Amino acid sequence: MSFAAIFVPDFPVEAVLHLEPELRSRAVVVLEGKPPLQKIWALNDNARRTGLEIDMTRLQAEAWPDLVLRCRSALQESAAHAALLACAQSFSPRVEDTACDTVVLDISGMESLFGPHAKLARDLARRASDLGVEANVAVASNPDVATIAARGFSGVTVIAAGQEQERLGNLPLEVLFANQNNERNQFLDTLERWGIRNLRAFAALPEMAISERLGKRGVYLQKLARGATSRTIVPVDPPLVFEEVVELECPLVLLEPLAFLLNRLLEQICARLSARALATQELRLKLELGQEEESGGTRVLARRAQTFTRTLRLPVPMLDAKVFLKLLQLDLQANPPGAPIKKIWLSAEPAKARAAQGGLFLPPSPEPEKLELTLARISGIVGEGKVGSVELLDTHRPEGFRIEHFTPATPEQKKSKANGDLDRNAVITALRMFRPRLSATVTLRDGKPALISCPKKKEVQGEVIWQAGPWRSSGDWWQPNSWARDEWDIALQTHAGVALYRLVRDLLTGRWFVEGTYD
Amino acid sequence: MSSLLVCAQPATGRPEAFRTTEKPALLLKRLSTVPHLSRVTPASRLEVRPAPETVSSGIAEIDALTGGLPRGCLTEIYGPASSGRTSLLLATIAAATQRQEACALVDVSDAFDPQSAAAAKVDFKNLLWVRCDPESKKNPPRRRGDTKKFSSAQANRSSRAWEPCLEQTLKTTDLLLQSSGLGLIAIDLGDIPLEAARRIPLTSWFRFRRAVENTPTVLLVVGQAPCARTCASLLLRMEGQHSAISPQLSVRKRKIPEPAQLLEGLNLQVEFVRSRLERKPAQSDRAALETRAAWTG
Structure with missing residues (x-):
């Protein structure tokens, strides 16, 4: 059996760097606690080198120049942990969620897929890095040894079977513990008094004596130090949730910096989806807004928050962060949040990736990603609800249609339809609608329109030289918006010849309208 | 010397x-x-430019007259009201959508009637309808080259009323041409007054012609008068038979009592005005065409 462990050192800091990778070269500390009693909870190597330590107060930390201070965010940590799990699950279906900063995966029999263990470990580290998390990876024949090695050795480590005790020997005793707690401190203090400082020395102690002095727990820890434990991993099957959250220290007012943050979130989500060979068909953006209020001449952010939600539904599964970003930008430009943004929550509904190949002899069709962008841009120009394909409604009511999202036929649909012969019928006399319909004054002679005058369109006036009708229709009489009308087809003499119009009399109001022209 | x-x-x-x-x-x-x-x-x-592929317009008479509508070229159809422009447009869209090509209709005056299109057997699944809205508040900033003429002080009020729609049309057509993959892009300027349609700068038409070149897209413009001028590769003029009312209107007399009348259809004429494409010299320049009202069965 072979196991790989992925461990993220300084996990709370990595959760911050996961969304702000440009801070990776700087000293970053994560603070925990309520202001003003905040203390340093975690810090990265750059901060450690400058002399900062855990449990220093915010006031002390602020004395350091060029230091980045961030508050601990449980949401960001859960997003980083989800990225870690996604990374592991892209290699193996058996993954154990050991701790928030550690996952163990069973890689037995994976050589034929991913190559030797050393290569697999390197690929794991690279994939984690792609997902925005810098992690240590260790491979061993035992899950506990792999975990300890990942905690103790930076980078990629491969420990061959039988060499566990020798390889782990130089590591400090702290690697035996996942968390900082009282038990850990007591144990380390005890061993410090005994002069034991690494795993080799601890493993060399007699087991009986350890049992007498440190109890059952001590024996277990010694077995860990020897690399002699034996256990099976507990695989988890986390739900397919792809979401990223960022809490902002300063509220955002402009869309441009928001787009900058959205880009990062989208890249992370797309990387996670890509790792699971998935795409998305629905993006949900939730913004927590803070209302600004005037108090004492200054504008302050009120405590009560509002939520602004936008949902982007795509006709086909897509996986392109740039396209998503542009679509969200266009959507937010058309529907701005209207208040400063305090928190951004973005999630993607996973869908099976599209696998379609355009046929060589099939009719051309626009690329779905490009088409979505084009439609969003056109919506921005002509307005929402003005672009799309028509769906006729089951009614005789005038204008009985609605606009749907335009989704051209897929290659599969085209293949099935392309074989059919084209319908070549007689040419239909088309009606050109006037929207809104033109109000008209009509003079009747023997109950038929004889003279028409339309103030809004100077061409539509004069003597009616021919008419057909009336064609009466009505409907929805049981509803408040019932309709009843008489239709006439009339011909008028114009300077260019004869023009045919559809004249309508609304029976409910008694008014006349010119609805369109036959062309 | x-x-x-x-x-x-x-x-x-x-x-x-x-x-x-x-x-x-x-x-x-x-x-x-x-x-x-x-x-x-x-x-x-110099290399001889290959003749463009042509596609059916959906009307046999038009295909016989022109050889079909050329892909990668701008085709213009013009004529007065009730001359059959829209009927020809719907027939072309119906033919393209039945070929499973994605089509777009840029409807400048929002005149498209879905009921007529359904009667003409347009496959709505493959038709993108862009309804220009003169009252849209989201008009993008003007491009310098496109709207130079629109801001002329001499423009009258009626043509100025169409300015937002024409701006939207130019922007939308640009986007559609860039998106590629559409089989037909139709711009319906049928209700736009002549003076407003002619305010579209020639540079825009040149840009459209250049953008559609070497693509499988048919760019079709319908208007009251030719406005793309030299940019149009094929120019057709539509007209009704104006000599009298009776030839234009077929009146059904047998089944309906004498006082009642029914619009059966239009008798139209198509004139082949100009083409940059090679054409057989023996062909006629005119064709007669009959349309049928949707309710005649």
């Missing part, structure tokens, strides 16, 4: 003059030795 024709820098670096007194063949031979000019392809050796 001798005059200086060309003065070029030969390989030797000394200036050399070519005079018209020399024999043409000798002159051409000498010109071909000049390094700068040797790279220029003479007009006689």
